[in-house]
Amino acid sequence: MLELDSTLAQHIVDRAMAILPHNINVMDAQGMIIGSGDPSRLHTRHEGAQLVLANRRVVEIDAQAAACLRGVKPGVNLPLLHGERLIGVLGITGDPELVRPYAELVRMAAEMLVEHRVLQAERHWQRHQQEAWLRQLLDPQQSLASLEVEAERLALQLAWPRQMCLLRLSEEGDPLPRQARLLAALGGKGEHLV
Template sequence: MFLLDASLAQSIVDRAMQILRTNVNVMDERGLIIASGDRARIGSRHEGALLVLAQGRAVEVDAAVAQRLHDTRPGINLPLRAEGRVVGVVGLSGEPDAVRQQAELVRLAAETMLEQAQWMQMLARDQRLREELVLQLIGVSPPGAGLDDWASRLGVDLARPCVALLIEIADASLAADAVLAAQQRLRRLLAEQEPGLACAPVTLRELAVLMPLPAAESDLRSRLQALHGRLGGEGSGQPCLALGGRFGGDDGLARSWQSARATLQAGRRHRPQAAIHCYDELTLPVLLAGLGEGWRADELRRPLRRLAQQDRDGQLRCTLAAWFAHDMKAAPSAGALHVHRNTLEYRLRRIGEITGLDLARLNDCLLLFIGLELDVAENREIPQ
């Protein structure tokens, strides 16, 4: 239900009195003056407004009538309507014949402002509901009853395949107020440039977006790049994007959000300079990141621990990481390490000798790869 508050009422008074030479009052549903050009009158009861509220029509008060009413001055008082009911009264001081036409114009302008305020309240309410819907869909808030009907009323098509997109304000040096300003900027840009996207703030630095899936995977990557370009712009709070995987079932979006967060962590480890990370491009590192505890993890790390005992400067681990990063291809691996191909082959032989594994066998390569991934997931830096 729409309520006329003092801030909006004072805006009505201030605008009217920029043009008029008479005092303007605005009264609420109880007949109390909540805004006035004469600030001393704010908070007092206006008997002329009480007559308007009781009768639902304009009430003119001339000098004779004003003498019979308590603390009332000559003027015209008119009802203000919103949502089909009287929500307040606007009054102009002065002899009725002199201010009658002006009073009607002020009433029309005031009701236009009420309609605008009502519309903004509805938009704000719908935005809050859409945000809460997003939080429920991604599993951050507990799901409520009638989620499908709720989504339909808000224009969110749950039948359309979507994945969760995490937009993070990555600059750790920003103070809290600067982060908040950056988040508000991102939300405004999303609303202006991607009005169909449902999004919600999850933390001060994180926004969750429900990203509809296009027909072609390449189109999704292109759209992410275009979105990042539009959200970047100038100033602080440059965003980092992490796209989750597509999962079916009622909890599909919740799992997609979890994978988006894991993708962001994996992307930071593997591609620290990149601003866009996709689950489909980092699937194995994301899934392996969950194997970091227990006796199985100890066994997976054992070859790397054996290597570390004889690799004090980390050169062999760095070589192994570069080799895996370049799909175990010699030429690009050697180029990335700035060494001769023979040097690369020598180092790989040493890795095999120390660990007791044969790098020509897939299973042995997988043991080394997984062990290295688990170490990286624990933020054990690979020497450069």
């Protein structure tokens, strides 16, 4: 389960602000600013984000509303989701009328970055599990049955379908061109030839 951290939050901010002329804030699931284009706002509570977290909907804050809330500037704040799970809030600072058109695009990009991080973590975990399986394979004390169960869980293919074909080639001339033609006829998969 992904928890939004300050590294990912700041990466989202930096990517969005490289394109947009507005400050971006990313708040965690408690409403704390963990990524921002304005470093003075980091690690402060954002009451607008807390409204988003409580209601699971977009909250627009104009200048009048911002004056009534702590740690808030005018802008648009959106729920940041991973799947159906609310993991934080994305805020764009500015007049809501001006920043509203960007809000959904920035949220979509942020959620794609979150998903990318999750996929990276899953691939890393899978690779780590496969390496651990290989270490177990080299252990003479490890039972074959447990290795097979673990291989199945990791979706490792231990057996491949094979067909045998016996060819008799004349011994005249250089055999390499004939082998090359044979490989081409078999689809170029020389690793399957014995």
